[in-house]
Amino acid sequence: MDTRQSEGKMLFLGLFKPVVGKTFILTLVIGISFGFSFAYILMSTTRSFEEFSFSPPRTENIYMDRHHHSDKEYNQVPDVREMGSHGHDELHHRGEDVEAKKLAKKVRVLCWIMTNPKNHETKAVHVKATWGARCNILLFMSSENDTSLPTVKLPVLEGRDYLWSKTKEAFTYLYKHYFQEADWFFKADDDTYAIVENLRYMLSTYNASDPLYFGCRFKPYVKQGYMSGGAGYVLSQEALKRFVEQGIPDKTKCRQDHGGAEDVEMGKCLENVGVKAMDTRDSLGRGRFFPFVPEHHLIPNHVDPSFWYWKFIYYPSELGMGCCSDTAISFHYVSPSQMHVLEYLIYHLRPYGISHNVMTSQLPELQADSTAGVVNVTEGASLSRRSEEERKTEKAKENSSKLGS
């Protein structure tokens, strides 16, 4: 043992002794420290450094939600084909959408998604696989043809600088091809998540023949305010008509070139053609359209009080749970993964024993109807089941009366 070990040592030393000089060690140390410092500087100036970091995330990384389109891209994109789904007729969900289906026939919403070729496979497919499917009509506006989504190929250049021209082209396309197919025209981004049933619920008390538009209302730049682009906004039929017929062709009403912030230009243009910016808060004053992810709005001090958002919002917003309506409509900067999480939380997960009741007194028009009291959505479903039972007992009565006669 001993001899073999020392033999190995001898061999080791014998191999290295001739090259391990003082200069060599010095060169090695200087070389390593130089290389290390250089690599560190290089990597910390690039965004990808965090991926190489072995230390736990720093505190500012706890909140990964994005506040700007230039912020770090979502780093994990699920494969939509691996997502799977829940059945429509599962025990906890059977018959629950009776009311929603009824409303979908009365309040027809066309959704169009602002996307681009880079995002077809990574983001747009997730909109289609989740909330987008609940729109009466779903269209993806892009600059390239993609038969799988599919997309509408608009004659525009891509990039943030061209969003305004893309918006004009998109609405012009809708006006030409879909004007009679929907009552309301909802624009959203490919990282917006929307609860379409709540959008219809809010719109159900309005008349699409009036020039109206709805969204997350911001204060500056336009007298009546304008709607944040990312949270999505919805135009009535009449608003769409005015925008395309009176707004777009008239340089005194709407900006003619491609530049400017899309949502601000839209706000100015719509104001100039007499389209009214609406209040989308619920009866408790809570918001429904949100330009960020839910955490941003729900958690007090999640964002700095100096953040531009607080200066932009048209209506004062409560901090904490009071921010957000139970009939919220949209959130923005939602990553593809988060879309599937929201889908699960909103449409599948159910606390056992809690039924879902909606007061129609929230609907001003229905309130006028003295017979309207409480619409019991769960009851709506159980009513249809009950009436089936009633029909059975009626048949049984018929049978027995037949037998009797």
Ligand SMILES: *[C@@H]1O[C@H](CO)[C@@H](O)[C@H](O)[C@H]1NC(C)=O
């Ligand atoms: C897009 O592709 C479809 C199917 O290949 C084709 O019918 C359609 O004409 C194409 N549209 C454009 C604008 O290229």
Ligand SMILES: *[C@@H]1O[C@H](CO)[C@@H](O)[C@H](O)[C@H]1NC(C)=O
């Ligand atoms: C909506 O407004 C139009 C035009 O003002 C009117 O003709 C129509 O009856 C209204 N519809 C409803 C449901 O009130």
Ligand SMILES: *[C@@H]1O[C@H](CO)[C@@H](O)[C@H](O)[C@H]1NC(C)=O
């Ligand atoms: C709603 O329906 C359920 C089940 O039928 C019932 O237990 C509940 O009391 C109803 N709620 C209201 C507010 O009527």
Ligand SMILES: *[C@@H]1O[C@H](CO)[C@@H](O)[C@H](O)[C@H]1NC(C)=O
């Ligand atoms: C009524 O009678 C018909 C045929 O006589 C039978 O098929 C049916 O099951 C009966 N219905 C009930 C509810 O007893």
